[in-house]
Amino acid sequence: MPDAESGDRDPDQEPPVESDELACPECGGTRFQEDERHGETVCANCGLVLSEGAIDQGPDWRAFDPQQRQERARAGPGRTIMRHDHGLGSQIGYGRDAHGKNVRGKTKAQLGRMRRYHRQATYRPGADRNVVRALSEIERITHALNLPDTVAETAATMYRRAQAEGFLHGRSIEATAAACVYAAARFQQLPRPLDTVADQAQASKDDLARTYRRLSEKLQLAVPITYPADLLPSFTSKLDLPATVQERARRLIEASEEERLVGKNPASVAAAALYRAGQQLGHGVTQKEIAGAAGVTEVTVRARLKDLAEEPADEDASKDPTPDDAPVAV
DNA sequence: ATGGTTTTTACTGCGTC
DNA sequence: GACGCGGTAAAAACCAT
Numbered sequence: 001m002p003d004a005e006s007g008d009r010d011p012d013q014e015p016p017v018e019s020d021e022l023a024c025p026e027c028g029g030t031r032f033q034e035d036e037r038h039g040e041t042v043c044a045n046c047g048l049v050l051s052e053g054a055i056d057q058g059p060d061w062r063a064f065d066p067q068q069r070q071e072r073a074r075a076g077p078g079r080t081i082m083r084h085d086h087g088l089g090s091q092i093g094y095g096r097d098a099h100g101k102n103v104r105g106k107t108k109a110q111l112g113r114m115r116r117y118h119r120q121a122t123y124r125p126g127a128d129r130n131v132v133r134a135l136s137e138i139e140r141i142t143h144a145l146n147l148p149d150t151v152a153e154t155a156a157t158m159y160r161r162a163q164a165e166g167f168l169h170g171r172s173i174e175a176t177a178a179a180c181v182y183a184a185a186r187f188q189q190l191p192r193p194l195d196t197v198a199d200q201a202q203a204s205k206d207d208l209a210r211t212y213r214r215l216s217e218k219l220q221l222a223v224p225i226t227y228p229a230d231l232l233p234s235f236t237s238k239l240d241l242p243a244t245v246q247e248r249a250r251r252l253i254e255a256s257e258e259e260r261l262v263g264k265n266p267a268s269v270a271a272a273a274l275y276r277a278g279q280q281l282g283h284g285v286t287q288k289e290i291a292g293a294a295g296v297t298e299v300t301v302r303a304r305l306k307d308l309a310e311e312p313a314d315e316d317a318s319k320d321p322t323p324d325d326a327p328v329a330v
Numbered sequence: 331a332t333g334g335t336t337t338t339t340a341c342t343g344c345g346t347c
Numbered sequence: 348g349a350c351g352c353g354g355t356a357a358a359a360a361c362c363a364t
Contacts, residue, residue: 209361263362264336265336286350286352287353296337297338298352298353299353302354
């Protein structure tokens with residue numbers, strides 16, 4: 001039976017509910033203040049500016065058909081962290097001036113020179129080329145892990161910070177990029193196990209673990225701990241289990257004694273919970289399958305089964321009031 | 331480096347299909 | 348006999364100090 005206070009877990013930790021999209025990379029806080037005037041989002045806890053220039057990324061015009069779209073478009077795509085120049089680079093075009101007239105002769109030659117200088121000035125081969133490589137690696141890993149673009153963006157921000165602080169010296173871009181994705185995923189409560197990330201990355205697990213550790217030290221990342229429940233969705237979809245199993249697994253974890261689960265690999269806890277929930281609901285998966293999905297061994301799953309509650313916590317009545325109880329007007 | 335804890339590896343036995 | 352499951356012992360990995 002679950003104890004009375006099982007409803008509110010981790011009393012010492014702030015409940016990560018205020019913002020379900022983001023946690024502050026500095027302090028892990030999840031409460032944010034919007035500074036409209038400056039267009040900034042600021043962590044309410046430590047004051048770190050999380051995003052600035054929070055401009056409306058969409059166009060300021062509307063188009064109702066492709067022709068209007070063509071006519072009204074003035075600017076290129078929106079600002080994005082996923083380009084080495086944030087998508088804001090400028091280019092000097094060919095052939096025509098601002099009035100649409102052809103340019104020739106002296107002016108044309110001048111434009112050519114300007115183009116060359118511009119290119120040389122804006123595209124710094126060293127740093128930017130590496131950023132380009134890192135960003136494409138971040139994007140690749142993120143997608144391979146079925147993580148949303150917001151994770152890639154957080155990872156990209158982290159990577160830039162890492163580079164700005166000289167973290168890259170003597171370290172591989174690939175491992176650092178992967179470490180950023182791993183950390184960013186955890187920040188957004190969409191953790192992936194370390195070895196799952198390593199599988200997709202161009203780095204060994206050891207390499208990734210070491211790099212991640214150093215990275216979080218260097219950037220003072222307050223990465224929130226991984227809750228087993230956060231891993232459930234990923235495993236559930238891997239095994240094609242119904243949502244009811246996932247929900248029951250979540251309640252099984254809730255009903256368990258917390259002391260027995262701390263320090264244990266959260267993936268193993270999630271795996272055991274899904275296994276037991278599946279059994280109880282007649283959607284049996286084998287220990288082998290669930291262990292494979294979670295990246296642990298069957299032995300470990302069995303060990304966790306002993307730590308896990310036998311029966312799920314009480315149904316959260318407030319969440320979905322059962323229609324049967326509702327008074328029926330005749 | 332060290333020592334405590336957790337996880338993995340390897341192996342065994344039992345029941346079921 | 349193959350498979351799933353449960354267990355154990357020892358080695359390996361991990362982590363804080």
